[in-house]
Amino acid sequence: MSRRDQIRMTPDEVQAYFAEQKVINVASIGPKGRPHLAPLWYYPHEGGVATWTYGSSQKAKNLRRLAEATVLVESGESYEQLCGVSFEATVELIDDTPVVTQMGITLMQRYSGAEPGARPAPELEAFVAGQAPKRVGLIFRPTKLTSWDHRKLAGVY
Template sequence: MSRRAQIVMTDEEVAAFLAEERVVTVATLGPGGRPHLAPLWYVPEGAVLRGWTYGSSQKVANLRRLAQATLLVEAGDSYELLRGVSLECDVEVVDAPERVAAIGVDVLTRYAGSPEVAASATQFVRVQAAKRVGLVFTPTKVVSWDHRKLDGGY
């Protein structure tokens, strides 16, 4: 068996990893054809990731031109601990205010640390939703790795 085959995560491991980590790097293509990278908070929902961002951001301009992105979530401070998931995605840019607000509430709930904090910030989310869009990332290809599966052997 190849080393590559040994470090691939199962679907369940990918889901657990995406639920555990907190920041995804979103790569879109800028107007000059170069990659544009931006961090984003996200909510995993099965294989799909959802987030929200300012509608005037460069990544949104890029996604309106080409609704595709590559996402990277990674962790590990040394080679034998490296883990990651790369997702090639089709992207839906959500403009409907109620859907944007719903995504915003889900993101805030995940990152606020408690449902009470998220509930108290609902009005903040509604105000912010007017300036933001939702992003729904649907993977078309997933590549994963977990070097911990090699038990220190290379």
């Protein structure tokens, strides 16, 4: 078995990794054809990830022009700890304010440590409802995925 095969994550491992990490790096194509890279908070969604951003942001403008991106989630401080998932994705942009509001609530709950699906505090709902009209939801659906988990090598290279 090749080293590549040894470090590849299973689909379940990829989903567990998405659930434990906190930041994605999203590469979209800017107006001059160059990559535009931006970090974002996210939550796992339907085999990929979802997030929101300001509708006026460069990444939103780029994704409206070309609804495709490359997404990277990675961790590890040394070679034997390196883990990550990189995937090419189609991107669905959501402009429906009630849906964007729910996406924002899901994000805020995840990063505040709230139980998924728990009833949000009224203050959180009010804050997100005020932000949602300025935001666009982004759903990244993987079309090609590569993963690695060097911890599977158990220190043997």
